Amino acid sequence: MNMIRIKAVIKLYSDSRKTPFLSGYRPLFDFIEETKTSGQITLIDRKAFYPGDEGIVEIAFLHRKALGDNFFEGTKFTFGEGRKPLGEGKVIEILEI
Structure with a gap:
């Protein structure tokens, strides 16, 4: 199983974490x-x-299936620790799939 690695621009909401x-x-x-x-x-x-903050990061994922059928450069996503999103992002480059 290959790891999926991307570059993404993300924004951490200002009211999300302390x-x-x-x-x-x-x-x-x-x-x-x-x-x-x-x-x-x-x-x-x-x-x-x-x-x-807003900036470019690398993100590694183990499972391709959970990224969906429309996973490509430009795909938007949210991230967080529970049900409430703490931030959002957009894939800018797929490094390894």
Whole structure:
């Protein structure tokens, strides 16, 4: 099984968390309505990602199926730790599939 790696621009909502996250953060991603999948974020140009920040990150996923049939550059998604999204993003480059 190959890992799926993407580059994405993400925005962490300013009212979502009290603390920043670091590389290795593993929120749940929502590409398909009512289907969440775990992914690991690697920060590229910073040490921490603060509430209200927007930037480019790498994200790795284990399961292709949970990313949906319309998974391509430009695909939008949300991410969070429970039912409420903490942020949103858009795929800008598929690095490995």
